[in-house]
Amino acid sequence: MSPLFLMVVAERREENAEGVYRTMKIAKIKGKGSMLQLQLSDTNDWYVNVVRRLILSDVPTIAIEIVEIQKNDSILYDEVLSHRLGLVPLTTDLKSYRLPSAEEIQTQEYLAQSSCKFTLEAKGPCIVYAKDLKSKDPKVKPAFPDMPLTKLLEGQEIRLEATAVMGVGRTHAKWSPGHTFYRRIPEITIKSSNLACAQVCPTGTLADKGGKLQVTDEKTCILCMACVDVDSGKSVDVKPGTDFLLHVESYGQLESAEIVEKAIEVFNVQLKEFDQLVKQAE
Ligand code: SF4
Structure with missing residues (x-):
């Protein structure tokens, strides 16, 4: 991750210390070529969706x-x-x-x-x-x-x-600099070790590890609910979690990380402008 990217995140933390925003954490999950996958924690749907929309419409x-x-x-x-x-x-x-x-x-x-x-x-x-x-x-x-x-x-x-x-x-x-979408990372709870759930899981998120049902990586779950349908949720419970996966694929004009940095930068500028307009109207 570039220094600018970290700087943008740090800036948000500083603002949070003043009680303006919640603290958001960003972790790089994958970054291969023009593709970037980020895990966003301590944020919410509207913020992630705003970043997604800004990527499509406001990153020059x-x-x-x-x-x-x-x-x-x-x-x-x-x-x-x-x-x-x-x-x-x-x-x-x-x-x-x-x-x-x-x-x-x-x-x-x-x-x-x-x-x-x-x-x-x-x-x-x-x-x-x-x-x-x-x-x-x-x-x-x-x-x-x-x-x-x-x-x-x-x-x-x-x-x-x-x-x-x-x-x-x-x-x-x-x-438009690229294609982007996000989804919530599910929370998977295993209630009983029914190995049939691993057999129906199309992504390998659930696996048979030495005769025990285990979650390999929640981020790979596509919320198909096949494991829940095995026995009406008696063995596995799957529900949307609090963290998000943000996928960004650049069309080639900018690096994917640069696209996210710029979108956050644009959003911060827009929020400051909005804040000033509200103050002027008071
Ligand atoms: S919801 Fe689908 S992808 Fe997710 S763990 Fe269950 S079977 Fe696997």
């Missing part, structure tokens, strides 16, 4: 917004090619770029701090890939270079300029 990324096509002989119409370019995930540097101002959005005159220029030139016969997009900033480039964009036949050509702009998923899904 950069995506192609304006395309100026000089030549397009490919089979794709200009609009379809432009739409395809908009959906190419671009690596995003949150430190160097910021969201555009309302004036920039209105005039479509984006400043260097909120946008990055690309060019694309290709001659057939070839397949045009995302890596053929040449960026003015090496930090902003296609996250998946081998993503095909279109195909050119002999003599066909594409020449275009594109402007990638910082934005948020609330405006368009192309700016």
